[in-house]
Amino acid sequence: MNAAPSSSQAGPRSRRPASQRAPRGRWAPSPTGLLHIGNARTALAAWLSVRQRGGAFVWRVEDIDAPRTVAGMAEAAVEDLAWLGLDWDEDPARGGPYAPYAQSQRSLVYEAALRVLAKRGRLFPCRLSRRDLIDMASAPHAEDEHQAGEEEPPYPAHARPADLEPGWYDRLSSGEAALRFAVDAGVVRFVDRLYGAIDERVDRSVGDFVLKRRDGLYAYQLAAVVDDWTMEIDEVVRGADLLGSTARQIQLLEALGARRPVYAHVPLVVGAGGEKLSKRDASITLRSLREQGAAPWQVVGYLAWSLGIVDRPMAATARELVSEFSWSRIAPGEWRLPGDLLARLRELRRSSRQPGRG
Ligand code: GLU
Helix, strand or coil: CCCCHHHHCCCCCCCCCHHHCCCEEEECCCCCCCCEHHHHHHHHHHHHHHHHCCCEEEECECCCCHHHCCCCHHHHHHHHHHHHCCCCCEECCCECCCCCCEHHHCHHHHHHHHHHHHHCCCEEEECCCHHHHHHHHCCCCCHHHCCCCCCCCCECHHHCCCCCCCCHHHHCCCCCCEEEECCCCCEEEEEECCCEEEEEEHHHHCECCEEECCCCCECHHHHHHHHHHHCCCCEEEEEHHHHHHHHHHHHHHHHHCCCCCEEEEECCEECCCCCECCCCCHHHEHHHHHHCCCCHHHHHHHHHHHHCCCCCCCCCCHHHHHHHCCHHHCCCCCEECCCCHHHHHHHCCCCCCCCCCC
C-alpha cells in the first residue's frame, strides 16, 4: 500500500485553526461512465465557488466501489473537465499534500477512522442480512409488501448488540460481519446553500448505517466523510441526488470530532422528457457534445445561464464567470434540457457580449 504518512492516522494533518486555512473545495466523481452535462454543471458550480474564494480545488476519484468502476473513465473525466476549461490543484496523478487522492488507495485512512469510532462506542458488528432487516420491519401480515429490490428499512436500534466486549474490534476477523455506525436519536439540522434549512432524524430515516460491508467494501458514506475531513474540505458541492446523505454524513463527522463543511447541492439536470440523466446516455455526455463540434465556451456559457449565473445563454469561459458567480443567483429546481441542445449551443458566438452586467 502506497500511502502518505498523513494517511495512517485519522484526522486532518493541519494543526491550524479552520478560520486560518485556505478555502478548499472538491470534485469527487465515481468513474462509472462518461461525464454528462449534469455532472459538468455541478463541477462548474463547485469550481466557480472555490475559485471565487481564492481556494484550492481538489480532484478525488471515488473508485471505492470496484465492481462499478469502469476502466478508463477516471482518465476520461480528467480530459473532459480540462477541455471544459476547469483546472484543479491536487489529484491522483499529480498528488498533493493530502495524497493519495484515489479512494481505492486510502484503506489505511478508513481503517483508522473505523478504529476511532469503535473506541468511542459508535461502531458495532452486524451479522444480519438485508432479508433479516426486511423481515424484522414487516408487520406479520404485510410480508408481500416487501418486494425484491426494495430499499432496506431503517436499521432498528433495538437490534444493536446489547453490550460488546472490550477489544471486540481487534478480534473481529475479516468477512465475519458488516460494521455499522450507531446513529444518534437527535435531530440533525443543516443549512444547504441552495435548499435552505433541513432537519432530519437519521435514526428514523436510515437508522444505523453500514460503514464497511461484510465483504470488506468500504461504504461511500464512510469514504466520503473521512476524505472530506482529512483533506480539509470546507465546502462540499455536489448533485442534489446526495442531499439525502448529508444528515448521515454530518452525524459521522461529528462522531469523528470533525468540523462540518458547508454544503451546496446543485439541482439536477433532467432530460427533455423529465427523465433522470444517466451516465449511460451517450448523447448528453461532454465527450459527444465535443465530438459533435460544440466548443467549451458554448457549453460553459449555456450551463452558466441554466444555473442563473448569467441572464441569457452566451459564450463564456469558466474564468470569465468567476467574478459573476454567486450562490444567491443559482436557480432552484431541476433544469430540463432542451431537446435541441446541440443546436442551441452552436448558436452561441464568441463575439457576443461577454459576461458582465450593465
Ligand atoms: N462520487 C459521487 C458521484 O460521482 C459524488 C459523491 C460526493 O460528491 O460526495 O456522484
